[in-house]
Amino acid sequence: MLGIQGLLARLVDVILIVAGALLASRIRFEDLAQTRVDGAFITFSVALALVSFPVFGLYESWRGRSLLRLSGQVSLAWLLVQAGGLVLMFSVHRTDMISRLWFIYWTATSAAALIGARLVLHGVLRSMRYAGMNLRNVAVVGGGEHCREVVGKMQASPASGFRASALFEVGAEEIFAPKGVPVFDDFEKFSEYVRKDGIQEIWLALPLSEAQIMLRFVSEFRDDLVNIRFIPDVRSMALFDPGVVDLIGAPAISLVASPLPARAMVQKEIFDRLFAALALLALTPLLAVVAIAVKCSSRGPVFFTQYRKGADGHVFKIYKFRTMRAHAEKKGIVTQATKGDPRITRVGAILRRTSLDELPQFINVLRGEMSVVGPRPHAIEHDEVYQKVVDGYIHRYRIKPGITGWAQINGYRGETDQIEKMQGRVEHDLYYLCNWSFGLDMRIVAATIAKGFVHSNAY
Structure with a gap:
């Protein structure tokens, strides 16, 4: 089921698309008496957008995502919606009723509005996160250079919405103690801290060889409302950034494969x-x-x-x-x-x-x-x-x-x-x-x- 945030996001997009069509009509037709829009075209575009936008991941969480990539996805999704609308209008022989300038103005204004709305909301969330609000507390499990890199990236990008709140050292020769982050080497104390201090995520920054340690953490927090994510250290093996894919119904990590999903x-x-x-x-x-x-x-x-x-x-x-x-x-x-x-x-x-x-x-x-x-x-x-x-x-x-x-x-x-x-x-x-x-x-x-x-x- 869609959450309230997902429904609101879709409603805002519908409003922006319709508003863009109306604004384009006012720009195209200087005489208000001539102002007109094609209701069937707009309705179809709205319906196609509601179907297509989720496919491009436009309603997924933005935490840690590139704004440039998000803008590109919005642009591509909206252009495909408009292309689909033109194909439909052509198939029902109604293209002669559509003003080309109006269509161009509509496509441009709605694209700007769809991207702009997301940038504004991201800016608001970014300000909140820099102020210490809307952050998810993360406990990182690992050791060595890979663990240091994961924590460093998190601390360097507070706008991503994550905050390093605890660290569990695993097999590190040199203790890594980031400023302001408690470090544990006792499993029981770490588990107690996670449950009492509102830790929402546990990131396992471990090499593939540490399967037993990963299983221990998954088993310990199986009945807790804590997200557990595996960030494998495969730098010595993976040519491209590794990603998890569904392969014959089983999750698989690509080490050397096509880098594009x-x-x-x-x-x-x-x-x-x-x-x-x-x-x-x-x-x-x-x-x-x-x-x-x-x-x-x-x-x-x-x-x-x-x-x-x-x-x-x-x-x-x-x-x-x-x-x-x-x-x-x-x-x-x-x-x-x-x-x-x-x-x-x-x-x-x-x-x-x-x-x-x-x-x-x-x-x-x-x-x-x-x-x-x-x-x-x-x-x-x-x-x-x-x-x-x-x-x-x-x-x-x-x-x-x-x-x-x-x-x-x-x-x-x-x-x-x-x-x-x-x-x-x-x-x-x-x-x-x-x-x-x-x-x-x-x-x-x-x-x-x-x-x-x-x-x-x-x-």
């Missing part, structure tokens, strides 16, 4: 297809002009195609505008473009410097072979070389390659004539995999548009 992959897939379709539609005139320029620059096809590896190592054919004169290379050898390369045409040099040669890759995105944001794909021949000499290179294949990426906006573009350059690119790619969020994707897209079209290393 299934829900994130769905969000990314939907965004990629929509963005690629809109980009191809908007860029059609530019694509036509570039295609003509390429055809006139030298003999050969408009597009350059080459096989690349995608997610899970699947091979696909990538599309680019041709930037070089037609030439033949030995089988199994792909020569990278260098500064002043005589194979590059005049038009090709401009396209490579401005990254306009990459635009046809939106076709690959629309076909599901690439993503808008992700690790840049390399020639298969180069993959085979770098995979042997660059640490972590293979893990770039865990998600779809992208048109742009975290490495590219941080300067790792163009020729990789030194192993150190490729190592730096891979390190940035792995950072992206470990820290992915919809907000990070939007940041990369914005940075690419703002400064990514021209780069001194692109030739």
Whole structure:
């Protein structure tokens, strides 16, 4: 059953969506007598929002969550609701009755309101938590560097809503005693303290080998209203941040697996297809002009195609505008473009410097072979070389390659004539995999548009 907070949150969202539609109508139609809205469209959007928003986790607890990620989830969920509404209106032949400007104003105002309301509420809760209110008291069980790190992060972020109120030392050579936090090494005294002082959560910051200790704490507090969470110390084993997933009905911790959960992959897939379709539609005139320029620059096809590896190592054919004169290379050898390369045409040099040669890759995105944001794909021949000499290179294949990426906006573009350059690119790619969020994707897209079209290393 929904709690009162969940019902209020849904009610506020409904009010904001309807208010956004009414405000958009007032903005669109200056003459008040002409002011109108499409009630069926609004009703459907409200209903779809109530169904879709919980899927994106918009009504879950915000404690410890990234505001940027939350804003991205709200934006994506609302855009999908509006896209669904347009599809419905099209299917019942009512799109001609909808003002396009009104729809754009409504989408923008309601998105701003939905995000703004959450930011305001988060700001209020943040102020309360800094003042010592609305905090959950946590007892941390563990020892060593991992335990120190967990407590340190908690103390460094009071706005997350958690407060370290007790510490139970387990097998630590050096006693870790954070200021103002009582430390225990006697199990009975610790249990008594938890029950008498209102401890609401116990975090087990332990390695996987301490199963007996974990079982002891779970058994002791089985009949108490205390949340017990396991924060495993798997830094020496897990490549990406470990997460618990449901696998054939049993909980499993991923140590080396895809770093993006299934829900994130769905969000990314939907965004990629929509963005690629809109980009191809908007860029059609530019694509036509570039295609003509390429055809006139030298003999050969408009597009350059080459096989690349995608997610899970699947091979696909990538599309680019041709930037070089037609030439033949030995089988199994792909020569990278260098500064002043005589194979590059005049038009090709401009396209490579401005990254306009990459635009046809939106076709690959629309076909599901690439993503808008992700690790840049390399020639298969180069993959085979770098995979042997660059640490972590293979893990770039865990998600779809992208048109742009975290490495590219941080300067790792163009020729990789030194192993150190490729190592730096891979390190940035792995950072992206470990820290992915919809907000990070939007940041990369914005940075690419703002400064990514021209780069001194692109030739």
